Amino acid sequence: MKVTIVGCSGSYPGPDSPASCYLLEADGFRMLLDFGSGSLGALQRHIGLYDVDAICLSHLHADHCLDMCGYHVARTYGPAAPYPKVPVYAPANAPVRLSAAYGMPDEPGLETAFDFVPLTPGSFEIGPFTLTAGLVNHPVEAYGFRVASGGKSVAYSGDTGECDELVRLASGTDLLLCEASFIEQPDLPTDLHLTGRQAAEHAAKADVGRLVLTHLVPWNDQATVLDDASKGGYHGPVELARSGAVYDLA
Ligand SMILES: [Zn+2]
Ligand SMILES: [Zn+2]
Numbered sequence: 001m002k003v004t005i006v007g008c009s010g011s012y013p014g015p016d017s018p019a020s021c022y023l024l025e026a027d028g029f030r031m032l033l034d035f036g037s038g039s040l041g042a043l044q045r046h047i048g049l050y051d052v053d054a055i056c057l058s059h060l061h062a063d064h065c066l067d068m069c070g071y072h073v074a075r076t077y078g079p080a081a082p083y084p085k086v087p088v089y090a091p092a093n094a095p096v097r098l099s100a101a102y103g104m105p106d107e108p109g110l111e112t113a114f115d116f117v118p119l120t121p122g123s124f125e126i127g128p129f130t131l132t133a134g135l136v137n138h139p140v141e142a143y144g145f146r147v148a149s150g151g152k153s154v155a156y157s158g159d160t161g162e163c164d165e166l167v168r169l170a171s172g173t174d175l176l177l178c179e180a181s182f183i184e185q186p187d188l189p190t191d192l193h194l195t196g197r198q199a200a201e202h203a204a205k206a207d208v209g210r211l212v213l214t215h216l217v218p219w220n221d222q223a224t225v226l227d228d229a230s231k232g233g234y235h236g237p238v239e240l241a242r243s244g245a246v247y248d249l250a
Contacts, residue, residue, distance in 0.1 A: 001026045001129075001149045001249045003175060004046050005214070006039050008241035010181045010193075011063050013038035014218035017243035019063035022156060022177060026149040029053050029127035033145060033156050040067040040074075042243055049074055050083055054126045055114070056133075057090035058158030059142035060097050065090070068110065069102045075113035085115045089126070089133075091141045092118035119143055134169045136160035137191050144169045152249035155208070159215065161191040162198055170206035174249050177241065178202060179215035184228045196225040200232020214241035 002025045007018030019036030031054040057065045075083045099109035123132040132146040138159045145156045146169040155170035156177045170176045181193035203211040
């Protein structure tokens with residue numbers, strides 16, 4: 001399994017990265033985890049525009065799903081349209097929410113390009129991947145994912161505050177893509193996002209092989225995020241996510 005960070009900017013695109021989007025590839029199958037603002041452009045540095053076989057949306061905040069709108073245009077009106085529908089695993093209200101974002105009626109909505117499948121907690125197969133979705137700790141219906149293929153596994157936090165379910169999803173994985181949106185300071189809001197220290201604490205409890213800090217908010221000093229992570233008791237490799245970074249888990 002190969003993991004490419006397409007976008008890792010938290011909350012909005014930054015000068016060096018789109019918002020959240022991760023490309024997972026195995027056996028020629030290509031799946032996106034999230035499709036946030038700006039990621040459709042950067043995605044085309046890595047694969048062809050029409051080479052996406054499945055999409056999973058962790059939740060429906062704009063920085064995780066808004067480029068579904070542009071991709072709908074590409075697949076509905078592109079030169080060789082109609083293209084095969086792409087399965088989209090997402091919270092159940094995704095068709096209505098994304099139609100509204102696009103500015104079209106609910107019917108037919110974006111379903112000319114996509115087959116929406118409502119996410120629920122649990123495990124199922126998507127191409128060569130076994131995906132496990134679990135509810136995480138964020139103000140809207142939000143999922144974290146564990147994805148396994150060929151004996152390798154990766155976990156993705158989505159957006160979450162401190163969360164036992166994230167530890168369970170990430171347990172023993174080779175790579176944890178964990179959000180670190182906040183800098184350590186007193187009186188941070190709870191049940192929303194993690195600091196670098198908290199991300200590292202989750203990585204330690206889950207005993208993951210590598211921790212990549214992501215959902216990096218551009219107004220933060222990222223060296224401080226990384227320094228915070230050094231205080232979380234995790235002793236494996238830790239680094240900041242970077243758009244274009246590739247992790248080959250084979
Ligand atoms: Zn977010
Ligand atoms: Zn969010």
